[in-house]
Amino acid sequence: MEAGERRRRLRREAAEYYQGHRVPERMEDALNAVFPLCPEDLYGELANYLSKFSKAPVICKLVGRKVLGGVGQPTLEVEIYCTVKNHEKRICSTVMATHSQIPENALPETIEADEKERNYSVQTAVEWVNESLNTMLRGLEPTDQCQADKMLGEYFANKVEEKKEIQKQEEGAGKEEGAAEVTPAPIYKQKEGGKPGKNVSVEEKPISRAEPAESGLCGSLAIGGTSLAIAKAGAIISHVPLYLHIALLKHNQESPKEMTLPLPMVTLLNCEKNSPAKLKLVKEVMLIPPVELSLKQGIERVLDIQKEMTRLLISPGKMPPPVKRISHLGCLTTGCDSLEKLLLLMQKACNNIGLELGTDMYLAINCAAHELMDYDKGKYEILTGTFQSPDEMVAMYVEMINNFPFIIALIDPLRKEDREQWSSICCALGSKCYLIAEDAATQISKLKSDQNINIAMCSGVVLKHINQTKVSDLIELTGILDGQRHITILGSPDGESSDESLVDLAVGLGARFLKLGGLSRGERVAKYNRLLAIEEELAANGALR
Numbered sequence: 001m002e003a004g005e006r007r008r009r010l011r012r013e014a015a016e017y018y019q020g021h022r023v024p025e026r027m028e029d030a031l032n033a034v035f036p037l038c039p040e041d042l043y044g045e046l047a048n049y050l051s052k053f054s055k056a057p058v059i060c061k062l063v064g065r066k067v068l069g070g071v072g073q074p075t076l077e078v079e080i081y082c083t084v085k086n087h088e089k090r091i092c093s094t095v096m097a098t099h100s101q102i103p104e105n106a107l108p109e110t111i112e113a114d115e116k117e118r119n120y121s122v123q124t125a126v127e128w129v130n131e132s133l134n135t136m137l138r139g140l141e142p143t144d145q146c147q148a149d150k151m152l153g154e155y156f157a158n159k160v161e162e163k164k165e166i167q168k169q170e171e172g173a174g175k176e177e178g179a180a181e182v183t184p185a186p187i188y189k190q191k192e193g194g195k196p197g198k199n200v201s202v203e204e205k206p207i208s209r210a211e212p213a214e215s216g217l218c219g220s221l222a223i224g225g226t227s228l229a230i231a232k233a234g235a236i237i238s239h240v241p242l243y244l245h246i247a248l249l250k251h252n253q254e255s256p257k258e259m260t261l262p263l264p265m266v267t268l269l270n271c272e273k274n275s276p277a278k279l280k281l282v283k284e285v286m287l288i289p290p291v292e293l294s295l296k297q298g299i300e301r302v303l304d305i306q307k308e309m310t311r312l313l314i315s316p317g318k319m320p321p322p323v324k325r326i327s328h329l330g331c332l333t334t335g336c337d338s339l340e341k342l343l344l345l346m347q348k349a350c351n352n353i354g355l356e357l358g359t360d361m362y363l364a365i366n367c368a369a370h371e372l373m374d375y376d377k378g379k380y381e382i383l384t385g386t387f388q389s390p391d392e393m394v395a396m397y398v399e400m401i402n403n404f405p406f407i408i409a410l411i412d413p414l415r416k417e418d419r420e421q422w423s424s425i426c427c428a429l430g431s432k433c434y435l436i437a438e439d440a441a442t443q444i445s446k447l448k449s450d451q452n453i454n455i456a457m458c459s460g461v462v463l464k465h466i467n468q469t470k471v472s473d474l475i476e477l478t479g480i481l482d483g484q485r486h487i488t489i490l491g492s493p494d495g496e497s498s499d500e501s502l503v504d505l506a507v508g509l510g511a512r513f514l515k516l517g518g519l520s521r522g523e524r525v526a527k528y529n530r531l532l533a534i535e536e537e538l539a540a541n542g543a544l545r
Contacts, residue, residue, distance in 0.1 A: 064129025098495030246508025277335025331518025
């Protein structure tokens with residue numbers, strides 16, 4: 001009797017439980033919906049139908065680990081695990097690219113110190129992910145990017161405040177021992193060009209000292225890495241590609257009818273500034289295919305030029321010197337004694353295969369001017385032993401673009417501190433080519449808070465997903481740049497990883513250009529392949545503008 005009563009009670013409880021969750025009603029709906037289909041996998045189709053009533057997946061675990069990036073430097077990988085239909089499931093992972101502000105000609109001890117700091121920063125990031133962030137984000141839906149980035153931002157802000165407090169305590173303890181720092185006086189140079197035998201006492205304007213680089217907080221990789229991993233997880237759970245997920249986030253979940261691919265800036269040559277060759281003005285020579293070509297056609301054309309350029313560089317007796325190796329940027333590394341020789345060689349390579357620069361292909365030049373300044377002389381060293389003032393640099397660029405109109409973009413032609421000259425060069429060349437700020441742009445944290453860029457008249461800014469930059473930051477920044485009619489370029493850092501998400505970010509954010517490096521090295525080629533796959537997918541769906 002007792003056993004029978006127990007069974008009846010369990011049946012009543014089960015009936016109440018299932019009826020409370022509308023199971024009988026939904027099972028009937030499922031059977032009615034599936035029967036006309038007569039699917040080969042009946043239970044699979046029933047599972048698909050009923051899965052729409054399951055709870056939304058939530059984050060249950062984050063895993064951070066130290067891995068190696070594309071150039072063998074340590075970086076951070078973040079894995080996302082979610083509770084999906086009562087089971088823990090690995091959803092995705094992301095590997096952060098590494099970014100270094102150490103110039104090519106840095107001293108060995110500077111490079112060694114940077115490597116130690118990088119190792120410590122990555123290890124700190126791993127600890128943040130596995131401990132604090134793992135606990136903080138548990139239970140959050142990965143589709144809620146706004147809330148995730150808000151929590152990550154608050155966590156990082158608290159870490160910054162903690163660091164400031166520690167620094168205050170250290171400074172207070174060191175006041176008794178240390179002396180006050182002396183601010184260096186501005187550099188005044190005597191104006192050159194006076195007649196022999198006469199003293200010239202006219203002074204040029206002082207050369208501004210370089211603004212200090214944005215000091216990265218050790219562990220900051222954890223913020224950017226976790227934000228991107230959550231975005232990838234949100235896309236996977238929503239069953240949409242990452243680029244569309246990003247576009248929906250940017251446009252408040254309104255799906256764009258058409259999407260435009262960014263034009264690739266493909267690095268063909270990396271001209272080392274510390275090479276024996278004289279030319280120091282050029283860091284990268286990049287090819288930009290014309291807009292009327294498909295991406296696939298443009299890449300094929302770039303490869304043809306690269307093959308011919310390689311042939312010319314390895315021919316005996318040719319200038320510039322033979323190609324030495326493939327750069328970490330995924331392109332040929334060489335040197336040259338003058339800019340004119342380099343550009344004429346580019347023209348020859350194109351002409352040899354029936355192409356014309358300025359019609360069939362365009363050039364962009366990354367000058368990286370911040371690496372050229374000789375602060376003792378107060379001038380830029382554009383060739384070995386040849387120096388020019390900021391005003392002379394502007395005149396030189398004007399002459400360059402007039403002589404070589406197929407150059408349609410200059411990246412970092414001046415330091416960000418030379419604001420007056422930026423205004424001059426934009427007035428002179430703004431209608432002829434893009435003048436783009438990369439290292440010359442405002443620090444990314446200030447760009448977001450100040451809502452303007454340091455060089456108001458430049459054409460656009462190169463944005464990079466590094467350190468504590470969150471997906472929401474990139475969405476907000478591109479919105480600011482769009483509103484100011486500045487173009488957005490998504491750029492690949494020097495220490496690139498195999499993660500392809502940068503391409504999806506560029507497409508989803510509506511970037512005008514994508515700067516990925518050259519068509520060599522697996523971590524860079526993978527991104528070009530991803531861009532080609534997106535082009536094919538959008539074209540197949542009739543969504544490619």
